[in-house]
Amino acid sequence: MTKINKLMFREYDIRGIYGEDLTPDIAYLVGRAFATKLTELNKKDTIVGYDNRHSSVPLMQELVKGLQEGGINVHLLGLVTTPMYYFSWDYLNIKCGIMITASHNPKEYNGFKFSYNGIHNTYGKDVYELYEIIEKGQFSEGKGSLTHHDVKDAYIELLTKDIHLTDRPLKVIFDCGNGTTSIVAKDIFQKLNITSIPLFAESDPDFPNHHPDPCVEENLKQLKEKVISEHANLGVAYDGDGDRVGVVDEKGNMIETDKFMIIIWRNIYNKVTKKKALYDVKCSKSLEDELIKLGIEPVCYRTGNSYTKAEVVRGDYPFGGEYSGHVYFRDRFPGYDDGIYASLRLIEILSNTNKEVSELLEGITKYYSTKELKLEVADAHKEEFINKVKEYCLNKNYQILTIDGIKVLFDDGFALIRASNTGPNITYRYEAKTEARLKEISTEFNNLLTKIKEGE
Secondary structure, three states: OOOOOHHHEOOOOEEEEEOOOEOHHHHHHHHHHHHHHHHHOOOOEEEEEEOOOOOHHHHHHHHHHHHHHOOOEEEEEEEOOHHHHHHHHHHOOOOOEEEEOOOOOOOOEEEEEEEOOOOOOOOOHHHHHHHHHHHHOOOOOOOOOEEEOOOHHHHHHHHHHOOOOOOOOOEEEEEOOOOHHHHOHHHHHOOOOOEEEEEOOOOOOOOOOOOOOOOOHHHHHHHHHHHHHOOOOEEEEEOOOOOOEEEEOOOOOEEOHHHHHHHHHHHHOOOOOOOEEEEEOOOOHHHHHHHHHHOOEEEEEOOOHHHHHHHHHHOOOOEEEOOOOOEEEOOOOOOOEOHHHHHHHHHHHHHOOOOOOHHHHOOOOOOEEOOOEEEEOOHHHHHHHHHHHHHHHHHOOOOEEOOOOEEEEEOOEEEEEEEOOOOOEEEEEEEEOOHHHHHHHHHHHHHHHHHHHHOO
């Protein structure tokens, strides 16, 4: 039996460094385990797609082999974005699948997102169960078929038919970061009645221009410069597999996702029946404040694409999202997170007003926030690390929220410290009503994190 690093089986996917923890042999075993689970669920067909990483094809080949030998019929999409894979759940009417991707992780990583229900990705114990099936080595047996599908044209039609633009002349820069959106973004933007300028829209799994994570501001440097030099109305960027969006306004300023969500809610609040919004613990209180102004009930939830997507469906929210760039439109769209579609909705809003992006945020409550910061901590130590933060806060009698890590709630700000589910990191973020108070909170908790780290 091939030795498997259990830590690759994370809260909502399987992810590791290719050639070290993650190999084609492991992909084969994941295929056998997934086939075994599907057989238990009386399912005989599954969808498989993969992103543009160097390792995706060899992983796909062995994954498909494992699925077929487990008796599952494989419907192979080939090279697709993760949203194209989500689209295929409904388009092919096959409500399960595996997407080979490491999203925004560095190029040496890869992994598997998978679903049993064609509604949201699997998370928690259902991820760990695959590891247990592999450990037991008792797999289903069979001889599954292989069918190839091309969903690109149908996917483009779905995205563009819903977008209603006026004659307002707009100029938009879209940055694919050489990720998988490079295979489809240009085709989509060419269908719009706007001027669009591609940036790094050639597929290159070495990501030579910048890391494909649009919610890290330094990765938007070239996009900001292009927006300014081209006098564009908007800049948008996508992550490696296309399920997240980043936004730059006409002045070259990054618009965080919680601010993007404010723009969307201001546009749709009087068009939806259910007045309830889901957002994750990382989001600024400015979003909560604005929702209350609009008469929308704010609901704070844990971070994690699999969790937030499942909760948006369970709670029947018309729109929701999280700070990392995942947003879910369910008012006029199937509800999966799609970076390109999210950018099209913002373009539609701009097209139907004379305002610029920065003006769409006028009147929001001003808070001072840090970016999301990271501290490298080994996966095996993250739980203990968070427990020590919790102990400190309880000793200080702080009010805390524990739905995801520790969020310390002050009257004039917050400190959020949580374990990353996608890498060996503790992530943290601070916010306050004044710069001076932000500095106090930052100093207190930075000192705490340093003390805990040094005591490892």
